Amino acid sequence: MSPSKKTWIWIIVSGFALVVLLLVVIAGAGIYFLSRHIDAKRAPAPEALRAFEAQRASFKDQMPLFQVDNNDRTLPTRPLSSLPTSPNKPEHMWILAWDPDEERLVKISLPFWVLRMGRRKIDVFGGDREFDLDRLSIDITELERIGPALVIDLRARGGERVLVWTQ
Numbered sequence: 527m528s529p530s531k532k533t534w535i536w537i538i539v540s541g542f543a544l545v546v547l548l549l550v551v552i553a554g555a556g557i558y559f560l561s562r563h564i565d566a567k568r569a570p571a572p573e574a575l576r577a578f579e580a581q582r583a584s585f586k587d588q589m590p591l592f593q594v595d596n597n598d599r600t601l602p603t604r605p606l607s608s609l610p611t612s613p614n615k616p617e618h619m620w621i622l623a624w625d626p627d628e629e630r631l632v633k634i635s636l637p638f639w640v641l642r643m644g645r646r647k648i649d650v651f652g653g654d655r656e657f658d659l660d661r662l663s664i665d666i667t668e669l670e671r672i673g674p675a676l677v678i679d680l681r682a683r684g685g686e687r688v689l690v691w692t693q
Contacts, residue, residue: 569631612673616692626685
């Protein structure tokens with residue numbers, strides 16, 4: 527084999543190894559991110575209720591910014607433009623969700639830099655019951671302007687519960 531063919535073989539093998547290494551690093555970073563931002567556990571109804579009550583208590587009598595009607599449309603409870611601009615910018619959007627069928631409580635922390643990127647579908651419950659920020663028509667920029675707030679307190683007909691807030 528000529529020296530030039532050996533050089534090309536080494537270049538191709540090295541390039542392939544570099545791509546594989548890059549994919550492993552990306553996968554590892556993704557797993558690390560998910561482990562730091564998602565907490566899912568089994569929780570019977572009383573435990574889930576306590577978790578929601580404890581989190582909801584931090585907002586006292588504050589009304590959520592949005593409500594979800596029977597047709598799954600998100601409607602603002604008041605014009606967001608009328609709310610003052612907060613000097614405190616939220617860093618994370620938090621989602622607390624409970625699925626009574628599987629008795630699963632999920633708490634997700636999403637940094638705002640992630641929310642500004644591309645699609646914003648979050649598969650909280652699995653299957654066809656996705657929590658979709660695009661479908662809910664929530665403007666991330668407006669939420670940042672308003673500052674820390676209770677965004678949604680949803681109690682679904684099937685018993686599911688979702689609490690969304692910024693902090």
